[in-house]
Structures are given as C-alpha cells and as structure tokens.
Amino acid sequence: MSEQVIRQVLAEHAHLSTSIEQLADSSDLYEAGMTSHASVNVMLGLEDAFDIEFPERLLRKSTFASIANIQAALAELDA
Amino acid sequence: MIAGAKAIHRAPEAVLSPRLTVGVDTVRISEVTESLARFGKKYLDAVFTPHEQASCAGSAEARARGLAARFAAKEATFKALRSADLAGPWTAIEVRRDTGGFTDILLHGRAAEHARRSGLRDLSVSMTHDGELATAIVVAVGDTVSDRLTQFGASSGAIAPGTIVAGREQPCPNR
Numbered sequence: 001m002s003e004q005v006i007r008q009v010l011a012e013h014a015h016l017s018t019s020i021e022q023l024a025d026s027s028d029l030y031e032a033g034m035t036s037h038a039s040v041n042v043m044l045g046l047e048d049a050f051d052i053e054f055p056e057r058l059l060r061k062s063t064f065a066s067i068a069n070i071q072a073a074l075a076e077l078d079a
Numbered sequence: 080m081i082a083g084a085k086a087i088h089r090a091p092e093a094v095l096s097p098r099l100t101v102g103v104d105t106v107r108i109s110e111v112t113e114s115l116a117r118f119g120k121k122y123l124d125a126v127f128t129p130h131e132q133a134s135c136a137g138s139a140e141a142r143a144r145g146l147a148a149r150f151a152a153k154e155a156t157f158k159a160l161r162s163a164d165l166a167g168p169w170t171a172i173e174v175r176r177d178t179g180g181f182t183d184i185l186l187h188g189r190a191a192e193h194a195r196r197s198g199l200r201d202l203s204v205s206m207t208h209d210g211e212l213a214t215a216i217v218v219a220v221g222d223t224v225s226d227r228l229t230q231f232g233a234s235s236g237a238i239a240p241g242t243i244v245a246g247r248e249q250p251c252p253n254r
Binding site: 015038 | 111150
C-alpha cells in the first residue's frame with residue numbers, strides 16, 4: 001500500500017525522465033531525473049499523503065534517493 | 080623564478096593559498112511557480128526564511144524568479160560546502176539582501192556546523208535569472224590544509240575556534 005502511494009507521489013512531483021512503473025524500488029531517483037527542487041515537492045507530497053512531518057535528521061539526499069529509502073524513512077516514522 | 084632574484088625559502092605552509100570551493104545550481108522558475116500553487120505557505124516555510132520571503136515580494140513572476148534564484152543559491156551552497164548527503168533543512172542556508180541590494184549567505188544550525196567542521200570560513204554568492212532559468216554560484220573560502228591540521232592538532236580533534244562562517248551564526252529558523 002505505502003509503495004503505491006509513494007509511486008503516486010513520485011509520479012506527481014518528482015519530474016522523472018523515466019516512467020515510474022519502470023523503476024525498481026532500489027532505482028536511483030536522482031539518476032532518473034529528480035532534481036533537488038523536485039525532491040522538496042516529493043517531501044511535501046509524502047508529508048501530505050502520510051500525514052507526517054520529516055524531522056531534520058531525515059532531511060538528507062539519501063532519504064529521497066530511492067523508493068526503498070523512502071519506505072525505510074516512513075517506517076522509521078511509523079507511517 | 081625571475082633571473083637575478085634571490086631564492087626565498089619558506090616553510091611549505093606559508094605559501095599555500097586559502098582553500099576555495101565552488102558550487103553552482105540552476106532551477107526552472109516554472110517549478111517554483113508550480114510548488115507555490117500546489118503547496119503554498121507550507122512550501123514557502125519549508126524552504127525559505129521569513130527574510131527571504133519578504134525579500135521576494137512583488138508580482139507573481141518576480142516572486143517566483145527571486146525564490147528560484149534563492150533555491151539555486153541554497154543548492155550551490157550545499158555543493159560549495161562539499162556536503163554529499165546534506166539536503167536540508169533548506170532554511171539553514173539563508174540569502175540575506177542588504178539595503179544596497181547586494182546579497183550574502185548566512186548559515187544556521189546544521190549547515191553552519193558542517194561549514195565549521197570543514198574549515199570553511201566565508202561564503203560569497205551571485206545570482207541571476209534569464210528567461211525560464213535562475214542560477215546561483217557560491218564560492219567558499221576556507222583554511223589551508225596545513226591550517227586545519229594545525230588547528231585540529233592543537234585542539235585534540237575539537238572544532239577549531241575562529242571558524243564561524245561569515246562571523247555570524249544563529250539557530251535555524253523554522254523547521
């Protein structure tokens with residue numbers, strides 16, 4: 001369930017040059033075309049979708065580098 | 080060496096120039112416009128300090144241009160700080176505009192801490208925009224390697240004194 005929501009958020013905000021369906025959970029989203037600015041929108045989109053707020057310690061490029069990394073961060077937040 | 084000049088012998092560290100690092104980034108202004116439309120105040124407060132928001136008043140187009148240039152400056156600063164995994168909080172890097180219209184970078188919180196650990200003492204920023212793009216370049220000036228070794232050796236690994244970026248450090252505003 002959470003993976004589907006993450007993929008929806010990425011499809012809407014990440015501005016990927018590759019179709020989200022073609023990306024594996026471990027695919028590097030920055031290599032797939034996500035800019036730093038787009039990662040802000042991804043963060044805000046995830047916060048809205050999961051009703052959470054990312055704490056400062058998770059505001060790192062690696063947190064948003066892949067679907068798997070996002071899932072790990074959400075699990076840490078019990079989302 | 081110039082013919083006829085006397086050789087001058089100095090210790091190697093005496094002739095080292097201060098360390099320079101540089102970062103550059105470009106942002107599509109339309110992406111900022113989209114973010115403002117989609118997330119509004121939440122986007123503004125997550126990325127820009129109250130001073131930055133106040134500095135970008137005006138028409139919607141001028142506001143988006145100013146904010147895009149400031150976001151580019153923040154990313155350029157992360158690059159100049161050589162922070163491979165540091166991505167936020169974005170409000171920890173603040174573009175300050177003085178009354179003369181010139182801009183400066185002020186670091187807060189984690190970004191200031193990272194700069195201090197890296198021995199970077201001062202930053203300079205230049206921003207521009209043209210058409211759809213806003214660009215910023217940031218140059219950081221730091222201690223030479225030998226300076227840092229001396230300072231770190233003298234303080235047993237603690238952060239050396241006298242390395243506060245731009246002479247100012249404040250708690251991180253907002254998030």
